[in-house]
Amino acid sequence: MKRIMAVFTLLFALSCLAACSPGAGSPTAEAIATPGAGWLTYTNNAYGFQFRYPPGSTIASSQTDTFGMIQLPFAGGTALVAKVVQVSVQQNVSPCSSPVFVEGSDYTTSNVAVDGVSWTEQAYAETPVGTSVDYTGYSRASGNVCVSLTFKLTSRWGTSSATALPAYNKASESQVFLPIVGSFKWLSGSSVTPTP
Numbered sequence: 001m002k003r004i005m006a007v008f009t010l011l012f013a014l015s016c017l018a019a020c021s022p023g024a025g026s027p028t029a030e031a032i033a034t035p036g037a038g039w040l041t042y043t044n045n046a047y048g049f050q051f052r053y054p055p056g057s058t059i060a061s062s063q064t065d066t067f068g069m070i071q072l073p074f075a076g077g078t079a080l081v082a083k084v085v086q087v088s089v090q091q092n093v094s095p096c097s098s099p100v101f102v103e104g105s106d107y108t109t110s111n112v113a114v115d116g117v118s119w120t121e122q123a124y125a126e127t128p129v130g131t132s133v134d135y136t137g138y139s140r141a142s143g144n145v146c147v148s149l150t151f152k153l154t155s156r157w158g159t160s161s162a163t164a165l166p167a168y169n170k171a172s173e174s175q176v177f178l179p180i181v182g183s184f185k186w187l188s189g190s191s192v193t194p195t196p
Contacts (some may be wrong), residue, residue: 035179047089052183080168082154096146100136115182138181
């Protein structure tokens with residue numbers, strides 16, 4: 001009887017451990033700040049979604065229904081030269097992920113919950129000569145439509161101490177990412193025509 005009780009207790013403990021532990025497919029919860037006053041709204045009517053972005057940003061002029069770019073404000077006086085969010089829309093792709101992250105790149109992928117909504121998060125860094133680029137992408141699908149918000153921080157470094165600018169604060173510059181992602185919503189009543 002003691003042996004049966006010990007086996008039962010062990011099985012119960014293992015099942016509880018498996019159910020309570022986050023696995024590879026379980027989203028990690030991310031805390032977000034609410035977009036501040038004065039934030040603007042980016043709307044894609046063709047695919048039926050919108051999100052908010054901070055004042056002082058500039059929308060690039062070469063927008064299409066499937067690609068857009070917003071230049072975000074950043075602190076000056078550092079090596080950071082650009083901070084953008086790329087908006088990508090793809091249809092009929094599986095898995096839903098940012099087109100910036102190509103097969104064979106050394107990037108990380110995880111599932112995160114931002115404001116209770118599940119997203120695929122990807123991160124990658126590259127260092128072309130004289131620069132450093134950090135990418136963080138968030139993707140989610142509705143039906144056959146995959147939307148990705150990919151944030152790109154580009155910094156330059158000098159070749160001598162006389163030309164080198166101080167490093168930027170990545171944590172500080174990245175604080176705006178989750179409020180933007182958390183403000184994303186599908187517009188009700190929108191319909192998407194699938195491409196063949």
